[in-house]
Amino acid sequence: xxxxxxxxxxxxxxxxxxxxxxxxxxxxxxxxxxxxxxxxxxxxxxxxxxxxxxxxxxxxxxxxxxxxxxxxxxxxxxxxxxxxxxxxxxxxxxxxxxxxxxxxxxxxxxxxxxxxxxxxxxxxxxxxxxxxxxxxxxxxxxx
Amino acid sequence: xxxxxxxxxxxxxxxxxxxxxxxxxxxxxxxxxxxxxxxxxxxxxxxxxxxxxxxxxxxxxxxxxxxxxxxxxxxxxxxxxxxxxxxxxxxxxxxxxxxxxxxxxxxxxxxxxxxxxxxxxxxxxxxxxxxxxxxxxxxxxxx
DNA sequence: ATAATATAATTAGACTTCTAATTATGAGAA
DNA sequence: TTCTCATAATTAGAAGTCTAATTATATTAT
Numbered sequence: 052x053x054x055x056x057x058x059x060x061x062x063x064x065x066x067x068x069x070x071x072x073x074x075x076x077x078x079x080x081x082x083x084x085x086x087x088x089x090x091x092x093x094x095x096x097x098x099x100x101x102x103x104x105x106x107x108x109x110x111x112x113x114x115x116x117x118x119x120x121x122x123x124x125x126x127x128x129x130x131x132x133x134x135x136x137x138x139x140x141x142x143x144x145x146x147x148x149x150x151x152x153x154x155x156x157x158x159x160x161x162x163x164x165x166x167x168x169x170x171x172x173x174x175x176x177x178x179x180x181x182x183x184x185x186x187x188x189x190x191x192x193x194x
Numbered sequence: 195x196x197x198x199x200x201x202x203x204x205x206x207x208x209x210x211x212x213x214x215x216x217x218x219x220x221x222x223x224x225x226x227x228x229x230x231x232x233x234x235x236x237x238x239x240x241x242x243x244x245x246x247x248x249x250x251x252x253x254x255x256x257x258x259x260x261x262x263x264x265x266x267x268x269x270x271x272x273x274x275x276x277x278x279x280x281x282x283x284x285x286x287x288x289x290x291x292x293x294x295x296x297x298x299x300x301x302x303x304x305x306x307x308x309x310x311x312x313x314x315x316x317x318x319x320x321x322x323x324x325x326x327x328x329x330x331x332x333x334x335x336x337x
Numbered sequence: 338a339t340a341a342t343a344t345a346a347t348t349a350g351a352c353t354t355c356t357a358a359t360t361a362t363g364a365g366a367a
Numbered sequence: 368t369t370c371t372c373a374t375a376a377t378t379a380g381a382a383g384t385c386t387a388a389t390t391a392t393a394t395t396a397t
Contacts, residue, residue, distance in 0.1 A: 223355095224354080224355070240345080241345070241346065242344085242345060242346085252345075252346065252347085253346085253347070253348080253349095255346095256346065256347055256348085257347095278344070278345050278346075279344090279345060279346085280345080280346070
């Protein structure tokens, strides 16, 4: 019996996360890096969209953002007279950490791809994207 | 800027986990399935090895196993006059759930691999294995 | 044998994450 | 307008996860 896909995904994802976290200076807590990494390219998203992109539920995000706001990494604002949605923005301090995280992720990916040709890299990304689409699709129960 | 590897891993792994959990009957809590899946083929492992295989720290495992033992899914025993290591065994009830989990994982993997040729499947597994080795290796700091 | 070191598991305490329920707001229909 | 339904965020409470420190046991060296 060979290695299962889900076990490989678990192992690889967990190691990635731990490598990133270990590359930081101890200021951030475990749930924060992924949020900062997302905001780095999506500053101003509303909370609902951040939660979806970071693969966590909204209540989990509420909890993490409260800590981040208290520590001056982000601010939450309403806009357009819409008082239901909250728009989230990086502060200068948050931006600094976000850039650091982005850069560290790049280094870790370089290391992960050591020995890969460009074609292999592309294939892996394509395969994972297809896997992702396959399991995201609502299951066809009747055809 | 294309999708990053770590984001794809996060997304795919999380969806895998949620699909599996959603396929169960609500009896198990979130941390338990991966332990049962491991014990399915490694009954009698000591806790240290289970933690490593399931990519969690020992204290996290202690916490999950306590609940599982209380719910009659596993038992912990000493052996060989060694009172330091604890060997973990599935009960009949635990075995039932473990088999169910194994079978559900297979179905989810089938769905994940929809549209893949055998060669593509093999390549994906190989690539992930290489990624995994690359980021597991101690970093060469001086050569 | 005894002391020093290493190892397996646990405890303690903080943060993350989940689901279910609640609050507040927005949008659409009668 | 006003009622109903939908949506965004939060609260509440339980379980998972982490690191640091502790307990208990085993191994190694003197």
